[in-house]
Amino acid sequence: MQNEKNILNWFNREGSQEDLGADKDARIFEKIAHYASHIDVPKVDVESALANIKTRTAQVEKVKVRRLHVSRYYKMAVAAIVVLALGYFTLFNTTKSYQTDIAQTIHFNLPDQSEVTLNANSSISFNKKSWKEQRDLELNGEAYFKVEKGQKFTVITSQGKVQVLGTQFNVKERDDYFEVHCYEGLVAVSYNGSQLQLSKGKTFRIVNGQPSDVTDFGTLAPEWLSDESSFKEVPYKEVIAEFERQFDLKIEMKQVDENQLFTGSFTHNNKNTALKSITIPLQLSYKIDGKNVIVYKYEGN
Amino acid sequence: METPKGNLCKEPTFNEFYTTHVQAASNFAFYKCGNQAEALDLVQEAFVKLWENCAKVDFSKAKSYLWTTVNHMFLNSVRHQKVVLNYAKETPYIDRDNQNPEFLLEEDEFKAKLLEAIEDLTPSQREVFLLNRIEGKKYREIADELDVSQKTVEKHMSAALKLLRAKFDNI
Numbered sequence A: 001m002q003n004e005k006n007i008l009n010w011f012n013r014e015g016s017q018e019d020l021g022a023d024k025d026a027r028i029f030e031k032i033a034h035y036a037s038h039i040d041v042p043k044v045d046v047e048s049a050l051a052n053i054k055t056r057t058a059q060v061e062k063v064k065v066r067r068l069h070v071s072r073y074y075k076m077a078v079a080a081i082v083v084l085a086l087g088y089f090t091l092f093n094t095t096k097s098y099q100t101d102i103a104q105t106i107h108f109n110l111p112d113q114s115e116v117t118l119n120a121n122s123s124i125s126f127n128k129k130s131w132k133e134q135r136d137l138e139l140n141g142e143a144y145f146k147v148e149k150g151q152k153f154t155v156i157t158s159q160g161k162v163q164v165l166g167t168q169f170n171v172k173e174r175d176d177y178f179e180v181h182c183y184e185g186l187v188a189v190s191y192n193g194s195q196l197q198l199s200k201g202k203t204f205r206i207v208n209g210q211p212s213d214v215t216d217f218g219t220l221a222p223e224w225l226s227d228e229s230s231f232k233e234v235p236y237k238e239v240i241a242e243f244e245r246q247f248d249l250k251i252e253m254k255q256v257d258e259n260q261l262f263t264g265s266f267t268h269n270n271k272n273t274a275l276k277s278i279t280i281p282l283q284l285s286y287k288i289d290g291k292n293v294i295v296y297k298y299e300g301n
Numbered sequence B: 001m002e003t004p005k006g007n008l009c010k011e012p013t014f015n016e017f018y019t020t021h022v023q024a025a026s027n028f029a030f031y032k033c034g035n036q037a038e039a040l041d042l043v044q045e046a047f048v049k050l051w052e053n054c055a056k057v058d059f060s061k062a063k064s065y066l067w068t069t070v071n072h073m074f075l076n077s078v079r080h081q082k083v084v085l086n087y088a089k090e091t092p093y094i095d096r097d098n099q100n101p102e103f104l105l106e107e108d109e110f111k112a113k114l115l116e117a118i119e120d121l122t123p124s125q126r127e128v129f130l131l132n133r134i135e136g137k138k139y140r141e142i143a144d145e146l147d148v149s150q151k152t153v154e155k156h157m158s159a160a161l162k163l164l165r166a167k168f169d170n171i
Helices: A004-011 A024-036 A046-063 A072-092 A236-246 A271-282 B011-033 B036-052 B059-076 B101-120 B123-133 B139-146 B150-167
Strands: A095-099 A106-109 A115-118 A123-127 A135-146 A153-156 A161-164 A168-174 A177-184 A186-191 A194-199 A203-207 A210-212 A228-235 A250-254 A261-267 A284-289 A292-297
Touching (some): A004 A024, A004 B150, A024 B101, A024 B150, A046 B036, A115 A123, A161 A168, A168 A236, A177 A194, A194 A203, A228 A236, A236 A250, A236 A261, A236 A271, A261 A271, B011 B036, B059 B139, B101 B123, B101 B150, B123 B139, B123 B150
Antiparallel strands (some): A095 A123, A106 A115, A115 A135, A123 A135, A135 A168, A153 A161, A168 A177, A177 A203, A186 A194, A228 A261, A284 A292
């Protein structure tokens, strides 16, 4: 390359055209300069690249380490406590619990393959270790049981006890409301010191501490298992409470008789349809306002 | 950059820094490695590293930290992918009015050869050459960006030009 300095200057937009010259060399450099400046540069899709890096940095953040300066004594003591605690929990803490939130149901098997479906806003706990000898579980809320044959199977609630050998039944224990449905076999319900037996198709129900008669039903399994809540002559306030458990909504009632009996059902899949099914039959209307619903007496023409 | 003491550990600050610099960083990596996928990979890794060290890196130095990291990562990545360059879709011919087919053919040949020659440059030569050509940066600016002397930039540029010129010896 002759006149190297001039060419460098020309590429740096400092030299003049004359410095570059007009010979073959100069023409080639002109072409190099021209075409090279048209090389394509990949365009970064900033948004998706940023989203991508967020997932990476999120992982990094999780493993960000903060160093602890503790003496060896401390470390040994902590290690000992951890070992003891772990040992304690594996040996003694054998209580297993399940819990559901509003609008959630879960299904699981007990150690003996009995099946439990837990309805919304309920909890259940039992002892894994002694399950073989004693099939006891504590329930808070509503659940459907399909019990394998075996030892006595007992559901303990704050309002009453339900005992069976092998059968299918539903227990619903809510504020001021206790209900047992028997779908198969024979269920023994202990309530307030008295015991009574429930055969297939029968219902036992206590509302506000008072037993109430319920006619037989014909379904094979609770409706809520198929995303529907069904009621037969149930106080309206319990229907509303169930609605609140299935949808994340708060209901306020205005001039509505909370104790009138309701027969009907509502779906868990659509809040508007559900609201209609629990208001129209009682000539009520509703207004949705965010997470709140107002149910009121319909005073239309 | 409007805040004199930006804190990179704060997500909005980091996001803004990212959005401002990712394209330039990617270009920089691209000139070096000549490969789109590898370039973006290097840049993303460098940004992750910056995020990890957000507390240690002063905001005013963040950009040069990023560039240095890309550079190191490039040097450390053991297997480089093949250099693949392309021209932008609408690249005008140097003589726009000449539609003579023979001229066009010659030019296309020249372009293809040039691309190959640039792909064959060393990463440092290519980096300087493309920063100058594509971004229109002066040697002084390139030197500042790469944190080297202007002499070094001129040396790379001169070597690059010699190699490119040599490709067309028989024209």
